[in-house]
Amino acid sequence: MSVIKTxxxxxxxxLGKVPVxxxxxxxxxxxxxxxxxxxxxxxxxxxxxxxxxxxxDSPTSGDIFIDGTNVSTLSENMRVDFRLEKIGFIFQFFNxxxxxxxxxxxxxxMMLLGKDMNECRRQGRELLHVVGLDERENHLPSELSGxxxxxxxIARSLVNNPSxxxxxxxxxxxxxxxxxxxxxxxxRLNAELGITIxxxxxxxxxxxxxxxIIRLRDxxxx
Amino acid sequence: xxxxxxxxxxxxxxxxFKDKRxxxxxxxxxxxxxxxxxxxxxxxxxxxxxxYDQITDTTVPHIVVEPREEKKFIEHTESKVKNIEGIAGxxxxxxxxxxxxxxxxxxxxxxxxxxxxTPSLEKNISIIPEKIEKGTFLNDKEKTSVLIGTMLxxxxxxxxxxxxxxxxxxxxxxxxxxxxxxxTGFLFVxxxxxxxxxxxxxxxxxxxxxxxxxxxxLADRDAVGTYKLLIMKQLPSDDVKTWEEKMGFFVxxxxxxxxxxxxxxxxxxxxxxVTIAIIIYVNVTSKRRQIGILKAIGARNHIVLGIFxxxxxxxxMMGTFFGLILSxxxxxxxxxxxxxxxxxLLVLRISSEAILLTVxxxxxxxxLAAFMPARQGSRINIIKAIWGG
Numbered sequence: 001m002s003v004i005k006t007x008x009x010x011x012x013x014x015l016g017k018v019p020v021x022x023x024x025x026x027x028x029x030x031x032x033x034x035x036x037x038x039x040x041x042x043x044x045x046x047x048x049x050x051x052x053x054x055x056x057d058s059p060t061s062g063d064i065f066i067d068g069t070n071v072s073t074l075s076e077n078m079r080v081d082f083r084l085e086k087i088g089f090i091f092q093f094f095n096x097x098x099x100x101x102x103x104x105x106x107x108x109x110m111m112l113l114g115k116d117m118n119e120c121r122r123q124g125r126e127l128l129h130v131v132g133l134d135e136r137e138n139h140l141p142s143e144l145s146g147x148x149x150x151x152x153x154i155a156r157s158l159v160n161n162p163s164x165x166x167x168x169x170x171x172x173x174x175x176x177x178x179x180x181x182x183x184x185x186x187x188r189l190n191a192e193l194g195i196t197i198x199x200x201x202x203x204x205x206x207x208x209x210x211x212x213i214i215r216l217r218d219x220x221x222x
Numbered sequence: 223x224x225x226x227x228x229x230x231x232x233x234x235x236x237x238x239f240k241d242k243r244x245x246x247x248x249x250x251x252x253x254x255x256x257x258x259x260x261x262x263x264x265x266x267x268x269x270x271x272x273x274y275d276q277i278t279d280t281t282v283p284h285i286v287v288e289p290r291e292e293k294k295f296i297e298h299t300e301s302k303v304k305n306i307e308g309i310a311g312x313x314x315x316x317x318x319x320x321x322x323x324x325x326x327x328x329x330x331x332x333x334x335x336x337x338x339x340t341p342s343l344e345k346n347i348s349i350i351p352e353k354i355e356k357g358t359f360l361n362d363k364e365k366t367s368v369l370i371g372t373m374l375x376x377x378x379x380x381x382x383x384x385x386x387x388x389x390x391x392x393x394x395x396x397x398x399x400x401x402x403x404x405x406t407g408f409l410f411v412x413x414x415x416x417x418x419x420x421x422x423x424x425x426x427x428x429x430x431x432x433x434x435x436x437x438x439x440l441a442d443r444d445a446v447g448t449y450k451l452l453i454m455k456q457l458p459s460d461d462v463k464t465w466e467e468k469m470g471f472f473v474x475x476x477x478x479x480x481x482x483x484x485x486x487x488x489x490x491x492x493x494x495x496v497t498i499a500i501i502i503y504v505n506v507t508s509k510r511r512q513i514g515i516l517k518a519i520g521a522r523n524h525i526v527l528g529i530f531x532x533x534x535x536x537x538x539m540m541g542t543f544f545g546l547i548l549s550x551x552x553x554x555x556x557x558x559x560x561x562x563x564x565x566x567l568l569v570l571r572i573s574s575e576a577i578l579l580t581v582x583x584x585x586x587x588x589x590l591a592a593f594m595p596a597r598q599g600s601r602i603n604i605i606k607a608i609w610g611g
Binding site (some may be wrong): 162 | 226232233237240409515516520609
């Protein structure tokens with residue numbers, strides 16, 4: 001079953017009055033349980049495709065289907081709700097809320113869904129355990145290492161049981177050891193929990209750990 | 223709608239309390255702003271209240287009946303006084319027979335207002351009988367004594383028991399013993415007035431049952447307009463004025479002062495608005511990426527807007543709370559050191575109306591100030607916010 005599917009996806013930005021095509025008709029199909037690496041040189045359209053799949057931006061033409069729903073036609077608020085329930089985001093700059101503890105960061109998406117606080121905490125602790133941060137739930141991000149912060153982000157991305165994780169260069173700001181731990185964690189989540197992962201990376205070694213690599217060049221899949 | 227309020231409250235509280243020093247600075251700034259607004263209101267209301275009270279208690283009763291321009295006196299005063307006394311809501315009526323004059327002691331001659339009063343009735347329309355600083359008040363039949371304003375007495379260097387000479391506007395010159403010194407704290411009374419009995423001044427002017435003014439005191443000062451009309455019906459041949467009309471110049475002056483004070487108050491309010499707007503704007507600007515993340519993971523625009531608006535409200539509530547305390551402390555200190563103005567002792571009172579009005583104004587101002595930057599934050603483009611575009 002397709003979790004992510006794009007159909008003739010195009011995106012053209014305007015640089016002043018000059019149209020700059022970023023995606024020139026991309027067709028991808030990611031099925032449930034796959035670990036996909038999206039790779040390509042700088043300017044290939046990786047981030048643009050990630051933004052489209054993450055519903056952070058709208059295509060110029062073409063369709064995006066998530067769990068079978070054509071999200072290109074959804075209203076802004078429906079897109080927000082769809083992101084909250086279906087997609088787990090992991091960004092390269094960790095992007096935690098600095099005033100919240102690790103646990104509070106993890107449960108924030110659950111709170112946005114209006115879930116019971118006790119249930120939020122229970123689920124949050126469970127996920128911190130999954131990413132190996134049981135003892136750090138009350139620590140602020142400033143008290144965590146880069147690798148630990150990224151693991152908190154991963155726990156947060158999982159908290160609403162999304163259809164897939166969308167990871168944008170998740171190891172770009174980590175040292176080799178922490179990067180390796182994160183990749184291992186991704187593999188474990190994918191293998192043990194069957195979580196679909198759609199990861200943008202420029203690191204060939206990291207890409208090789210995925211089930212499949214989708215390569216983009218000049219806005220098309222090659 | 224999902225339980226957005228919980229997330230808004232959670233995030234706003236976390237953000238506010240994350241840096242205690244910044245919180246303290248923000249609250250301090252808002253406290254000063256709130257105190258400024260509340261204290262300027264208190265000073266204005268207390269000053270105007272004191273001024274109006276002093277005028278109506280010592281100089282011009284709530285309603286004044288005067289002879290028409292072409293006449294010198296109100297005729298048949300006694301019957302007119304009785305008529306007015308019969309009106310429900312009138313708590314006191316007394317007539318005055320006034321003159322200008324010169325009071326003389328040794329080689330000092332000072333111009334004054336001679337007020338001819340019926341001592342037993344004066345308490346019905348003014349507080350002069352209660353304001354005898356030295357000596358005693360007059361009796362109705364007293365013909366050889368006067369009361370003299372305290373500043374005038376100081377200028378003359380006269381004390382109780384000494385003799386002064388009074389020259390009336392008709393040229394009659396008589397000698398009186400100073401029976402009491404009047405100290406109302408109101409410049410215009412204490413500096414100008416000499417009080418004699420009605421009986422005495424009637425003998426000076428060779429007149430009876432005439433007066434230059436009839437003063438009327440009401441149970442409700444604010445109802446002067448209604449009572450003026452009632453009295454005008456009773457006394458069609460005389461000129462009836464409210465105290466505000468009689469003191470037109472001073473009331474206008476107070477009107478100008480009110481404008482100035484309100485401008486100062488608005489500046490205080492503006493300070494609060496600008497402070498909050500800057501804080502929220504800086505907050506939004508410095509949190510672009512976090513706002514982007516919050517929106518990316520599924521927060522609708524209204525949640526982001528709500529967080530910043532609630533922060534503004536919480537800040538203003540804290541500023542209001544501490545401002546209220548500071549204002550009361552300041553008022554207590556200023557009242558303790560006794561601020562004596564030419565119109566009397568200024569007692570600062572922070573009324574509950576002023577507090578409610580200021581709280582309301584600050585609350586609305588906070589929301590208005592925060593709205594634009596908060597809305598700007600809520601509409602941040604996620605991609606630009608996260609990737610710094």
